[in-house]
Amino acid sequence: MSRTVDVNAEVSQRMFAMWGKTDRTPPEELDSREVWWRDRYKELCSHGYLLRPRYSPQWVPSWKTSKKDWKDSEDGKRITFGPIIDATRTSDGKVVTLKRIKREDHPYEADIALYFSSQTLASQPANHCVPVYDVFVLDGEDDTMIMVMPLLRSYSDPSFDTVGEAVECFRQLFEGLQFMHQHRITHRDCMNENIMLDPTLLYPASFHPIATNLTVDCTGDAKHFTRTQRPPKYYFIDFGLSRRYDHSDANPKEIPIWGGDKEVPEFQNSNEPRDPFATDVFYIGNAIRKDFILEKRGLEFMKPLIASMIQADPDQRPKMDEVVARFDEIRSGLNQRKLRSRVVDIHEDLFERVVRTTSHWKRRIGFVARGIPAIPNPPS
Known part of the structure; x- marks a missing residue:
């Protein structure tokens, strides 16, 4: 086994030991992940x-001083991933996300994230890389950077209501990855957990950053609109494994490094350098396969394209330019009836299906009457 792969494994093990472990401490105590942030509370202020x-x-x-159970209390909600925490920006009261990065482990992450947040690229609609508001280094911790980003939400939550909503999601994801590739940057970990959405329009009253199904004060369910009513923009996050290549390097190769998706065919039992652009195509195709093709009904028209994207031989996978072109043809062939039809979760029981279908039809009739597009028009 090559030394490069050994180093990758060492980094992953070190990150898990530092950030992924839960101490199982009682709720009135901070676990080891939380203590790190508590100790820097004043400096972050x-x-x-x-x-x-x-x-x-x-x-x-x-x-301790009320009749509430800790499970129902806002301050009973602890962070779930050590390097990431929510915070309020004191200048305007906006809730943001703070992420700490060790440059020893991820030397390119901040540079790539800031590149896509530069004035030249940030305003381009095809750019679906998470915006970065601020980056700073803590006192006496030169290897640790804090990156400030918007509060986002998993791209599949809330559930998709219509085929048109899913189609718009696919369009943005393909467009965003194509944009990265056109700028000679590979994500190398664009699996489903690294795809998010901007919830600002969907959740106008926001939600709790940890208990995301609850209101900010955890007193009730967080209310939201459908994606048809308030179209969101989708974003790729986490550029810790990403790499940038010179335009003169037409066919770069990288030693395999595992991201969140462990199904990459070319990484199975091989340390041979591979095309990272082709691996990106697999990642995004497999994310859609797992979250939509295998879990939903009504999206069968995507199967041929997704099958081509997740082929075992990376040389046979389409480039993102071809993926976008083929998807545009698929999208143009879908009629209004199909686009407004409901995306059905395969795990729904009969009662759920009846209830959801009834509410879906009520919304559908209203949308048609008001001329709301079947494919949502996202904010620029």
Whole structure:
């Protein structure tokens, strides 16, 4: 086995040990992941970012002085992934996401993220890389950077209502990956957990950043619109494995490094350098296969394209330019009836299907009457 692969494994193990482990501490105590942020509470405030009360050095659990159970209390919600935490930007009250990056492990992440957030690229509609608002280094921690980004939400939550909504999602994802590739950057981990959406329009009253099904104060369910009513923009996040290539390097190759999707055919039992652009095509195709083709009904028209994207031989996969062109043909062939039809979850029971179909038809009639497009028009 090559030394490069050994180093990749060492980095993954070190990250898990530092950031992925849960201490199983009681709710009134911070676990080891949370302590890191608590210890930097005041310094983050000096940079203009206020953590939730749970992470204040003066925090006293609210349920200790009330009749609420800790599970129902806002400050009972702990972060789920050590390097990422929510905060309020004190300059305008906007809730943002803070991510800490160790440059030793991911030396290119901040540079690539900032490149796509540059003035030249940030305003381009085809750019679906998460915006970066700010980057700074903490005192005495030169190897650790804090990157500030918007509060996003999983791209598949809330559920898709119509085929047209799913079609618009696919369009944006293909467009976004094509945009990265046109700028000679590969994501190398664009699996489903690294695809998010901007929830600003969908959730006008927002939601709790950890218990995302609840309101900000955790007193009830977070209300939201459908994607047809309030079309979101989709984003790729996490450029920790991403790489940038010179335009003169027509066929770059990379030693395999595992991202979140462990099904990449060319990585199975091989350390041979591979085309990272072709691997990206597999990643995004497999994400759609797992989250839509295998889990939903009504999207069978995507099967041939997705099958070509996840072929075992990376040399046989289409480039993203071809993926976009083929998808445009597929989309143009879908009629209004199909686009407005409901996306059905294969796990629905009969009662759920009846309830959801009834509410779907009520919305559908209203949308048609008001001339709302079957394929949502996202914000630019």
